[in-house]
Amino acid sequence: MMILKSKSKYDLESTLYSGQCFLWNPILSDNLQAHEIVLGGTRFRVQQLSDKIDAIYPLNITQNQSLILQNHLRVDDDLGYIYQSIESDKYLLSSFKKFEGLHLLRQDPWECLVTFICSSNNNMKRIKLMLNKLINSFDNTHTDSLGEYKTFPTPDQIIEAGEEHLRSLGFGYRAKYIFETSRIILYENIDLLKLRSQNYDDNLEQLTMFPGVGDKVANCVMLFSLDNLNAFPVDVWINRVLREIYLNDSKNKIADSRLRSHFQSYFGEYSGYINHYLFHSRRND
DNA sequence: ACTAGACCTCC
DNA sequence: GAGGTCTAG
Numbered sequence: 001m002m003i004l005k006s007k008s009k010y011d012l013e014s015t016l017y018s019g020q021c022f023l024w025n026p027i028l029s030d031n032l033q034a035h036e037i038v039l040g041g042t043r044f045r046v047q048q049l050s051d052k053i054d055a056i057y058p059l060n061i062t063q064n065q066s067l068i069l070q071n072h073l074r075v076d077d078d079l080g081y082i083y084q085s086i087e088s089d090k091y092l093l094s095s096f097k098k099f100e101g102l103h104l105l106r107q108d109p110w111e112c113l114v115t116f117i118c119s120s121n122n123n124m125k126r127i128k129l130m131l132n133k134l135i136n137s138f139d140n141t142h143t144d145s146l147g148e149y150k151t152f153p154t155p156d157q158i159i160e161a162g163e164e165h166l167r168s169l170g171f172g173y174r175a176k177y178i179f180e181t182s183r184i185i186l187y188e189n190i191d192l193l194k195l196r197s198q199n200y201d202d203n204l205e206q207l208t209m210f211p212g213v214g215d216k217v218a219n220c221v222m223l224f225s226l227d228n229l230n231a232f233p234v235d236v237w238i239n240r241v242l243r244e245i246y247l248n249d250s251k252n253k254i255a256d257s258r259l260r261s262h263f264q265s266y267f268g269e270y271s272g273y274i275n276h277y278l279f280h281s282r283r284n285d
Numbered sequence: 286a287c288t289a290g291a292c293c294t295c296c
Numbered sequence: 297g298a299g300g301t302c303t304a305g
Contacts, residue, residue, distance in 0.1 A: 019299070120300035126295065127299085172293025177301085214301045235299040255287070256300090279299085 002055045002066065006075035009051040011101030015073075018280045020224045021105050022115055022128045023152075029056060039068050039108075041142065043149045046073075051101065057146065074103050082270045091245045092274065095281040102280060104273060105224060109192035110185075111152050112225035117177050117212040119220070133169045137161075155182035177212025184210060192226075200228045215257045223272040231272045234260045238275060241282040 004010075016024040016035055027036045027045065034047040034056060042065060045057035055061055055069055070076070083096045107115075114134075118127050138161070140151040158166070159182050166175035184190065195203050203226055207218035216235055222228035234242075234256040242259055243250055246266075267274045 116299090117301095121292075121298060122294090122300085123296085123298045125298095129295090167293085170294060172295095173291095173301090174293075212301065216300060220299085233299085237299060253288090283299090 002061055003049060004046075004053040004055055004066070004070055004073070004075055006052060006073075007077060008079035008103075009101040010048075010053050010073070010075065010103060011099065012046065012048045012053060014099050014102040014280065015105065018102060018276065019124055019283070020220075020276065021107055021112075022124070022131050023107075023111060037072075038149055038151055039072050041151055042068070043142075043144055043146065044069050059145070072106055074106050077103055077273075079103070082273050085268065085270060086274065091281075092277065095277045099277060099280055102277065104229070104276060106227065107225040108152070109195065109221065109225040110155070112221050113181065113192065113207075113210070113213070114152075114178055116217040116220040116224075117181065117210075118171070118174055120174065120212065120217065130169065130171060134166075134171075137165065137169060155185045158182040159186060174212060177210075181210045181212065196226050198226070200230055203228055215260065219260065219272075223275070229270050229272045230264055230268075232260050232264045232267070232275045234263075235279075237279050237282050241278050 012035060024035050024037045027034050029045060029047070032047055034045050036043065036045045036057075038044070043057065044055065044065075046069070047054050047056055053073065053075070055066065058065060061069075079101070086092050115127065115131060118130050135150050135152055138150070138153040138157055140153065140157075141148050142151060153161075158179060163175050163179040166178055171178065185192070195206060200222065203222050204215075204218050207213050207221055208215065213221075216233050219231040219233035223231035223233060239256060239259065242263060246263070264271045
């Protein structure tokens with residue numbers, strides 16, 4: 001076991017299951033609540049220990065593995081700095097207090113892209129189910145001291161399996177989107193990791209070129225995997241909370257992309273972090 | 286630029 | 297109806 005250093009208090013439960021990532025699994029380890037994920041081909045397990053994270057697997061975690069985990073968990077984020085950036089906002093203040101320690105994650109861009117293409121017109125439970133089916137339908141089996149585990153399929157594996165394979169897993173019309181997106185990535189030799197830390201506008205333009213990726217999905221991918229912390233996905237929940245709290249219950253029709261750019265200016269460089277607190281709060285009241 | 290309808294499947 | 301996107305007009 002090894003306590004991970006984090007700049008701020010860390011709330012694992014809120015962070016891992018707030019709807020930004022669907023690849024973490026709750027698991028019982030020594031009768032204690034733990035959480036498991038595969039990162040870069042390695043299986044990791046963590047659990048909450050007071051305000052910090054305890055990395056309990058791999059057992060003798062290497063320096064490099066520990067870096068992979070910390071990088072994914074964004075333990076260096078300074079939440080206090082983000083919290084104080086909007087001091088006068090009553091609703092946000094109570095959200096920060098209620099979910100103190102909620103972090104964004106830094107996910108793998110490819111896995112994140114597939115995840116949020118799946119999210120369209122869908123619910124969290126089924127998104128999770130679809131991703132599990134997808135992972136289990138390929139033979140990417142690895143073995144460690146805990147037993148077998150699987151890694152996420154690559155674009156070329158998805159192409160080889162075919163669009164019909166995805167349909168047979170229950171992906172519906174999203175099968176075509178994921179299949180075509182895989183083809184574009186492979187044939188145009190696109191390295192999604194290179195989009196990391198590129199500016200918001202360029203990434204938005206690049207990502208919305210993929211079929212099945214509109215403004216909302218692109219903003220999710222940018223926020224949850226590409227370090228564009230000013231990304232601001234507007235879904236039905238964010239739309240609700242913006243109207244209720246910030247637009248005086250306005251029922252005017254405003255396009256989500258216009259709401260998005262307006263509130264990006266309003267909330268500033270960490271609007272994406274604020275977005276996730278708004279989302280999580282609105283869903284949990 | 287902006288607005289309706291269709292779209293797969295499952296709870 | 298569900299954490300949207302695409303297409304037509």
